[in-house]
Amino acid sequence: MAIVIEPYREKHEPAVAEFNRRLREATADRDLVFSQKAIPSWLPRTGDIPVWNEFFLAVDGDAVRGAYALKHEQIFVRGKGVYQVACYHHALSEGIIDRSYARVGSLLVRDALARQPLLYALGMGGYERPLAKMLSALGFSLTLVPFYFRVVHPYTFLLEMQVLRESQWRAVLMNAAAVTGTGWLAIKFAQGVAGLRGHPGHFLAEEVTEFSEWAGDLWTKARDAVSIGSVRDANTLRVLYPASDRYLTRVRVSRDGAAIGWAVVGERREDTQKFGDMRVGSLIDCWAAPNDAAAVVRAAARALEKRGADLIVSNQSHHAWRRALENAGFLKGPSNFVFAASKKLTELLQPFDENRRSFHITRADGDGLPRNF
Numbered sequence: 547m548a549i550v551i552e553p554y555r556e557k558h559e560p561a562v563a564e565f566n567r568r569l570r571e572a573t574a575d576r577d578l579v580f581s582q583k584a585i586p587s588w589l590p591r592t593g594d595i596p597v598w599n600e601f602f603l604a605v606d607g608d609a610v611r612g613a614y615a616l617k618h619e620q621i622f623v624r625g626k627g628v629y630q631v632a633c634y635h636h637a638l639s640e641g642i643i644d645r646s647y648a649r650v651g652s653l654l655v656r657d658a659l660a661r662q663p664l665l666y667a668l669g670m671g672g673y674e675r676p677l678a679k680m681l682s683a684l685g686f687s688l689t690l691v692p693f694y695f696r697v698v699h700p701y702t703f704l705l706e707m708q709v710l711r712e713s714q715w716r717a718v719l720m721n722a723a724a725v726t727g728t729g730w731l732a733i734k735f736a737q738g739v740a741g742l743r744g745h746p747g748h749f750l751a752e753e754v755t756e757f758s759e760w761a762g763d764l765w766t767k768a769r770d771a772v773s774i775g776s777v778r779d780a781n782t783l784r785v786l787y788p789a790s791d792r793y794l795t796r797v798r799v800s801r802d803g804a805a806i807g808w809a810v811v812g813e814r815r816e817d818t819q820k821f822g823d824m825r826v827g828s829l830i831d832c833w834a835a836p837n838d839a840a841a842v843v844r845a846a847a848r849a850l851e852k853r854g855a856d857l858i859v860s861n862q863s864h865h866a867w868r869r870a871l872e873n874a875g876f877l878k879g880p881s882n883f884v885f886a887a888s889k890k891l892t893e894l895l896q897p898f899d900e901n902r903r904s905f906h907i908t909r910a911d912g913d914g915l916p917r918n919f
Contacts, residue, residue: 554601668912706822751845775906807834827855836866
């Protein structure tokens with residue numbers, strides 16, 4: 547029977563559960579599953595909200611052979627206006643475990659493109675991952691979103707950063723560096739040198755429960771500084787970062803009584819394979835005029851330090867935010883966070899190579915929320 551792509555309905559839930567069981571049993575990967583419910587738990591479409599998710603399935607008779615999600619949202623393109631786009635995410639295919647279904651992956655992407663030609667994907671684990679390779683073969687334009695980190699507690703970092711301790715000799719060296727204090731000195735020196743490049747001057751940071759119209763005013767005033775960015779008006783921010791979300795902290799930054807920017811920070815979900823028992827804070831999202839980015843980065847870092855973060859991380863694409871991170875003592879690390887734009891979206895972003903320096907892409911974009919940051 548021919549495979550058909552159709553919206554995920556409640557009647558499909560038992561077949562999706564069986565699809566998930568097959569993937570889990572064949573891969574032993576507990577995260578390799580699709581939503582067990584047809585209605586998204588994050589950003590379901592209700593009323594006229596500006597951003598929402600919907601799910602689609604590759605149906606083969608009574609069986610499900612693949613699935614994907616579309617996050618619909620608005621983006622601003624400098625000089626051109628606001629466009630409706632979609633993020634392609636959480637794509638799964640039975641081709642992962644059974645080569646007879648290898649074509650399902652491309653069927654899913656082509657279906658998504660037919661529904662929304664202005665399509666993008668984000669993350670994917672690097673250029674060499676299967677999805678990134680497939681999107682490149684389909685004509686998507688790919689670029690890395692740089693990764694930055696700052697070590698707050700070097701001793702804990704040296705003992706717990708598992709991804710750097712995979713070889714025995716390196717683990718021994720890191721243990722020695724932690725015990726003797728040489729690691730602390732080296733890390734503090736490197737970050738201190740980076741942090742000498744500039745200072746944002748006086749500013750006031752305060753936590754807020756939700757975003758109101760002051761945030762919308764900031765969006766309007768600063769949006770022409772980016773070549774592309776997801777719309778961050780007050781209404782959209784309240785949907786993405788509702789007051790009920792206790793995992794995220796919203797920081798309002800002001801100077802001389804006027805708001806100049808904001809940040810959203812949070813503690814990353816547990817990932818012991820990479821970070822051991824470290825508490826990892828993330829600068830998830832942010833907004834300000836380029837000249838005020840430094841103050842926002844410092845305010846965000848202070849908020850995470852106050853919460854006991856051992857390590858602070860962020861992905862930022864815009865050159866002003868990257869410079870602000872570097873000036874705050876953040877170091878650049880290897881990134882596997884890939885932005886992929888469809889042919890139609892790439893056309894909208896021309897000249898792509900020139901404009902990508904001022905893309906405003908953060909860890910919150912794509913499927914980065916509610917806790918996948």
